[in-house]
Structure formats: C-alpha cells, structure tokens
Amino acid sequence: MPTIYETIFSTLLWAALSIAVVAIPGVGVAYALARKEFAGKHVLSTLTTLPLVLPPTAVGYLLLRLFADNGWLGKERIGFDLGVLFSWKAVVVACSVMSFPIFVRAARVAFEEVNPRLESVARTLGAGPWRVFVSVTLPLATRGLVAATLLGFARALGEFGATIVLAGNIPGRTQTLSSALFSAQQGGNDDRANQLLIVALLVGFATVYTTERLARKRLNGEGGQS
Amino acid sequence: MKSAGESRSKVGAALVYSVALYASFLATGCQEKPDTEIIRVYAAASLSDAVREIGSRFEADTGYSVEYNFAGSNTLAQQIVSASRADVFFSADSEWMAYVEDRGKIASETRQNVIANRLVAIGRRQPGGSSTGKFDWCALRNAHVCIGDPESVPVGKYAKAWLEEIECGEASAWAAVSDRLIPSSDARTTLAQTLSLSDAIGIVYYSDYVSARDEVELLDESAVVVARYEGALTRTGLEKLAAGKFFVFAQSDVAGDILRRYGFETVSGN
Numbered sequence: 001m002p003t004i005y006e007t008i009f010s011t012l013l014w015a016a017l018s019i020a021v022v023a024i025p026g027v028g029v030a031y032a033l034a035r036k037e038f039a040g041k042h043v044l045s046t047l048t049t050l051p052l053v054l055p056p057t058a059v060g061y062l063l064l065r066l067f068a069d070n071g072w073l074g075k076e077r078i079g080f081d082l083g084v085l086f087s088w089k090a091v092v093v094a095c096s097v098m099s100f101p102i103f104v105r106a107a108r109v110a111f112e113e114v115n116p117r118l119e120s121v122a123r124t125l126g127a128g129p130w131r132v133f134v135s136v137t138l139p140l141a142t143r144g145l146v147a148a149t150l151l152g153f154a155r156a157l158g159e160f161g162a163t164i165v166l167a168g169n170i171p172g173r174t175q176t177l178s179s180a181l182f183s184a185q186q187g188g189n190d191d192r193a194n195q196l197l198i199v200a201l202l203v204g205f206a207t208v209y210t211t212e213r214l215a216r217k218r219l220n221g222e223g224g225q226s
Numbered sequence: 227m228k229s230a231g232e233s234r235s236k237v238g239a240a241l242v243y244s245v246a247l248y249a250s251f252l253a254t255g256c257q258e259k260p261d262t263e264i265i266r267v268y269a270a271a272s273l274s275d276a277v278r279e280i281g282s283r284f285e286a287d288t289g290y291s292v293e294y295n296f297a298g299s300n301t302l303a304q305q306i307v308s309a310s311r312a313d314v315f316f317s318a319d320s321e322w323m324a325y326v327e328d329r330g331k332i333a334s335e336t337r338q339n340v341i342a343n344r345l346v347a348i349g350r351r352q353p354g355g356s357s358t359g360k361f362d363w364c365a366l367r368n369a370h371v372c373i374g375d376p377e378s379v380p381v382g383k384y385a386k387a388w389l390e391e392i393e394c395g396e397a398s399a400w401a402a403v404s405d406r407l408i409p410s411s412d413a414r415t416t417l418a419q420t421l422s423l424s425d426a427i428g429i430v431y432y433s434d435y436v437s438a439r440d441e442v443e444l445l446d447e448s449a450v451v452v453a454r455y456e457g458a459l460t461r462t463g464l465e466k467l468a469a470g471k472f473f474v475f476a477q478s479d480v481a482g483d484i485l486r487r488y489g490f491e492t493v494s495g496n
Binding site: 067173184 | 268271272273274275276278294295297301304305308309310412414433434436437438488
C-alpha cells in the first residue's frame, strides 16, 4: 500500500509527463490557430476543444475502446501489446487528452497577443519563418505559454473521470490523488479522504496562484524583468 | 538576475532528481513477483477498505500479492470486457456482473452472492441527545428525505421498495415522503447530504452508518437484507491457483469478521 507521499509524488510526476507530451503538438496547434488561415480551421479548433465539454468518463470510454485488446490500438489488431491499459502510461494518456484543450486555448491567446508587426519586421530583415518563430514569436509568448503549461498541469493533476476508466484505480500502480480520494470517500474512510482533500487543495492552490502571478505580470508589461 | 542557462540547468537537475526518486520508489514499492503469484482484484469502490484489509490478511497468510482496482461496478465491468486483466471481480450490482458474464469473461460456475447489506434510516446526531422510542415513518416531520435516485441507483431503488412496504393508513410511507425527496448518485453522497442538512433523514446502507457512527444517529433499520455484492472469478482467474485461493478466503470466517466490522453482512448458504 503506497503512502500518501508516494501518491502525491506519482500524481505530480504523471501530470508533469502529461504536459510534456502535450506541449509540442499543443504549441504547434495553438500557433496554427492563432496565425494561420487554412481550410478546416474551425473544425480543428472545435475538435481540440471537445474533451473540455464531453463528460470525462465518456472520453475515458472512448480511449478504453481504442486501447482495448480488440480496439484499433489493441494487441489483437496491431500484433503486440502497447502496455498502455492499466499502467502509468494510461494515466499519462488520459491526462494528456484531457489537458490538451486547455493548454491549446491558453497558448493560442499567448500567440495572438504577440504583435504581428514585430514578426514582419524580422521577416523584412531576412529571417526565415522558423527563425522568426524561434527568436521572435516564442520569446514574446513565453509568459503566456508558461501559464498555459501550468493550467494544463493543473488540469492533469485533478483529472479523474477519464483516468479511472483507462488506467483503473490501482494503488501503487495507477492510483492518483483524485482516485485515492475517491476510494477513501466511497469506502467510508473520512480521515484519509480529508487528508487527501487538504493535499489536493494545497497543490491546486499553488498551481493556480503561480498561474495568476504569471498572467498578471504579463498584463502589467513586466515581460523584460525577472 | 539569473541567466536562462543557469535556471534551465536547475530545471534539468530537478527533473533528473525526480526521475531517480521515482525509479527508487518503483524499485522498493513493488517486489516483482511472477504473474501467477499476483492476484488482481477488481472491486466496487464501496468495498475498498474492507477488501484491502482482507487482501493484506491473505498476503500475510499465504505470501501471494494482491493488487486492487477500485471503481464503480460499471467502470470495472467495461474494463474487464475491454481487456482481460482481472482475476477476481466483486460487483455491487448484479446487472454489471451479468454484463461481464454475457460477454464470456467470467467463469459462470463461480458467480455468487458474497456480501449483503441492510438499509437504515439515519439523521444527524443532535447535540441535545438522541430521540427515544419507535421511529414512526407516518409521523415523519423532517423537511428533507435524502435517498439514492430511486430510478437508477440501487440504494435508491431499495429505499423506495422499503418505504412502499410500510403502510400509513390508506397510502404508503413512500407516498407520504415523495414530495420531500433529495435523490443523489450514490449512498455516500446521500450520507454527506444528510449530514449537511439540519432537518433531514437519509436512507443509506448500514455500512455507511458504521463509517460515520460518531456523527449520525440510527433511526430505523430495514428487516430485509439487500444489496448483494456478487463475486466471481474471471476466465483468467480460474486458471490461476492463487486467485481461486483468494476467492475462497474472501468467503471465509476470517474475511466475514472483517466485513462485519465495516458493517457488511456475509451471505450464508453458499
């Protein structure tokens, strides 16, 4: 039986891994939505938001069907076992899918706030698109992207509905803070439930507080200082 | 002002440290045993503490390892159907056990009622002492009656059946309270709601009452034993000696004592 510290630690680690998985495709999609015009843009925008409005357990069931032994990514279909179901990888998959929309929405705003004139100036000075993105757009959007990362991280930390379906609630293997809280509450162990609740409150507060601070600094235009 | 490189290397160091810590936690956390010695028990979340205690007792007695997965019975059933990773299944609901059985995932011959429960009426314990005398459903004055949703949640369905049996003159107690109901998603929520209202009674399982004994008062008890948890070995569990032993142990007197301590009742005559 894992201690409360192990549960906290695994939860933090999985949330961090999830946001690491989300970050690169998330930045790509957010940048495309903020700066590019292309066919199907609204469809893409809607699709990326979908996990935000669907019940998390429904997303969990979709993922479970996808990774099921006879699902599209199941061992009977692709010939080998990806080892996702009921492992820590399933936690990361579920948390990634659930935090993707929130990351993309916040990152998109971060890119939209970058003045396009600065980018065109860089282009007229001869910088290629990649160079402009890396040396102009990305640095100017940094605070917003950090806030997006923290928000996505916070979402992943509290994820429950999709995780318990895809990864289960296996103490010492896939149990997160949320699912440990659920077990304690459903099992009638109020003391443990209260302990976990306090921890969840503290971790959640710290994350949201940091996000707020970063967002404020950005609005006050203190971007250059640290 | 710190340079970006410096803070980046700090982040890197923290990351390496975390991964190392995690690896050591994994290494100490679970001694890898052969698969045949690990029993994977999927149990309804309301059983989590009791089943865990039974499991540790079994581990101590036999040296096998027990791994648990606790969720709603519907979720567990879907998981067992999607991927055969469970050895033993305890469902709070016979419909979900049937769902798994219909899809050929459990060994039907092992399916049986294992744990029972009883409905009780509870109220928040009042500071001024407890009420005395026989509880009278027909003279109920409380403003709210908290129950599980009588349409969809087992505890609510049982509560409705219970109150329908109680006669209050021409009508039933159910009819008498039907305009004061607060339906919820499960017995634990009903318990929390009852405790949050000063003028409410709630209908929950006896095990819920036991978990909150200090705060609630037992008002009435149903004579009928309901909510039979069903247990079964899965097809993979049937082929595993350890799983069979655990399943038998879960129905032993030792396990029965543990269950009764949590307010459950064992099913006799199996």
